[in-house]
Amino acid sequence: MRIDKEILQEKNQKGLKSHQEKFDFLSNFLVKDGCNVPDIINKLSEFQVAIPSWALGAGGTRFGRFSFQGEPSTLEQKMDDVGILHALTQTAGAISLHIPWDVPKDYDAIKQLATSHNIVFDAVNSNTFQDQKNAKESYRFGSLSNKEKAIREQAVQHNIDVIDIGNKLGSKSLTVWLADGSNFPGQNNFQNALQNTQDSLKDIYRALPEDWKLYIEYKPYEPNFYSTVIQDWGTSFMLANECGDKAYSLVDLGHHLPNTNIEQIVATLMMKGKLGGFHFNDSKYGDDDITVGSIKPYALFLIFNELVYGMNNNPQNPYPAWMIDASHNIKDPLEDLIQSLEAIQEAYAKALLIDQDQLRLAQMENDVVRCQEILQNAYRTDVRPLLQEARRKSGGALSPINAYRSLKVRENLIQARGKNSVASGL
Numbered sequence: 001m002r003i004d005k006e007i008l009q010e011k012n013q014k015g016l017k018s019h020q021e022k023f024d025f026l027s028n029f030l031v032k033d034g035c036n037v038p039d040i041i042n043k044l045s046e047f048q049v050a051i052p053s054w055a056l057g058a059g060g061t062r063f064g065r066f067s068f069q070g071e072p073s074t075l076e077q078k079m080d081d082v083g084i085l086h087a088l089t090q091t092a093g094a095i096s097l098h099i100p101w102d103v104p105k106d107y108d109a110i111k112q113l114a115t116s117h118n119i120v121f122d123a124v125n126s127n128t129f130q131d132q133k134n135a136k137e138s139y140r141f142g143s144l145s146n147k148e149k150a151i152r153e154q155a156v157q158h159n160i161d162v163i164d165i166g167n168k169l170g171s172k173s174l175t176v177w178l179a180d181g182s183n184f185p186g187q188n189n190f191q192n193a194l195q196n197t198q199d200s201l202k203d204i205y206r207a208l209p210e211d212w213k214l215y216i217e218y219k220p221y222e223p224n225f226y227s228t229v230i231q232d233w234g235t236s237f238m239l240a241n242e243c244g245d246k247a248y249s250l251v252d253l254g255h256h257l258p259n260t261n262i263e264q265i266v267a268t269l270m271m272k273g274k275l276g277g278f279h280f281n282d283s284k285y286g287d288d289d290i291t292v293g294s295i296k297p298y299a300l301f302l303i304f305n306e307l308v309y310g311m312n313n314n315p316q317n318p319y320p321a322w323m324i325d326a327s328h329n330i331k332d333p334l335e336d337l338i339q340s341l342e343a344i345q346e347a348y349a350k351a352l353l354i355d356q357d358q359l360r361l362a363q364m365e366n367d368v369v370r371c372q373e374i375l376q377n378a379y380r381t382d383v384r385p386l387l388q389e390a391r392r393k394s395g396g397a398l399s400p401i402n403a404y405r406s407l408k409v410r411e412n413l414i415q416a417r418g419k420n421s422v423a424s425g426l
C-alpha cells in the first residue's frame, strides 16, 4: 500500500481551517517573543529519524510474543511500511537495517524501492548477540571480547560483512552493540575482556571505508546481569578514542541506570566531538524500549536542549544519526512509531524555542529561578501547530494517526499480507 500526497492533501482539507487558526495564534506569540518561526519550521522539516527494520513487527518479551496482524515479513514489506510512515509524517526518511535479520537479496531492486519511497539507508547494525544459522562458533560466552581467538575473528568478520552490505546500499555507518559481559562474579577477567574488545573493534575500524563512521553503543546490563563489557558512555568514549577519528559513542536512551543525567552525557560527548548516534525510546525501569515521550517527556526535552546547544556550538561534533529503537508487544507498531516520531519532533521544537541568549544571561547572573522559567516556558508551550505546519508544507498529514486510521492502512495491510504474517527481528 502506498499513500500519495494528493490523498493526504484531501484528508488535510477537513482540519485545515482550525490548524491555520491555531498556527497563526501561536506564531504571533512566538514572533513577539523573538522566535524565528519559519526557521523552526524548516528545522523540523529537515529533522529525519531512521526507523529500524526490527521495529515494524510486534516485539516480544522473553515471556511471549503477541503477533500483530498484517506484519511485514520481508525486507521489501518493511520498507513499504517505512514508506507509509514517511508519507504520513515526512519525518521518517531513512531505514536502519539489522544484519542478518534483514539481508537484501536483490540490491538494485531494494535501492530502487527505497528511492521510490524517498528513503535512504542509515547506519547498518551488526548482530553478534545471537548465534547465526550454520555459524561455526557460538557467542554464548561473548563475541568481540571472547577468550577464544576464533570466536573473536568470526565476530569481526561478521562486522566486516555488514559493512560490505551497507556499502552496497549507500549506508555510511556501522553501529556495534555488544551483549558481551558476564552473569556471575568471577566468570570473566574484566581487563582481558576489555582488551579483547578494544583489539577486535580496532580490526573492524581498519575495515571501515574512509567516509564511514563507527558507532559504539553502551548499555549497563541485559542480557548479562553481573557485568557488561561496554557498560557506560565512558567505556564507549574510551574505545572510540582508541579506534580513531571515525569512531563515536552512541547514546540509546534506555541504556542508563535509573535517574542517570543523560542530558549531561550528551553535552559532554558533544563537547568532545564524539556523539555519533542516538537511539530514541522511553522507559520506566530499564531498557524498556517503549514509545518515545510516553514516560519522561521533560527529560527528553532537556536532552534536546543539549542536542540543540551542541548542534549550534560544537562544530567538532558531526551531525548525529537519529534512530528510533523501540518495539513492544501491544500497539500497532506503525501507530506506535508515529507517536514516537511526534514526541521527538515535539521535544525538538520546544528546545528550539529556548531563548539561549537569555538563558546564558540568567546563568551568568546566577538567577536560578529565571533559568528554570526560561526552560519551562519553552516546555509548556503547545508546539503541535508548528509540527503540523512542517508536515503540511512537506506534503504529510496534519494528523498522521487520524489519517492512518481513516485510510484504513492496517486493514489494507492485513488484506494484502494476511493475519498471521510475522516480522523477523526481536
Ligand code: LRH
Pocket (backbone or CB within 6 Å): 054, 125, 177, 217, 219, 252, 279, 287, 325, 426
Ligand atoms: C540493544 C539495542 C541495540 C540493538 C537493538 C536491537 O538493547 O538497543 O541497539 O541493536 O537493541
Ligand code: MN
Pocket (backbone or CB within 6 Å): 177, 217, 252, 279, 325
Ligand atoms: Mn539501541
Ligand code: MN
Pocket (backbone or CB within 6 Å): 252, 254, 255, 287, 289, 325
Ligand atoms: Mn536497547
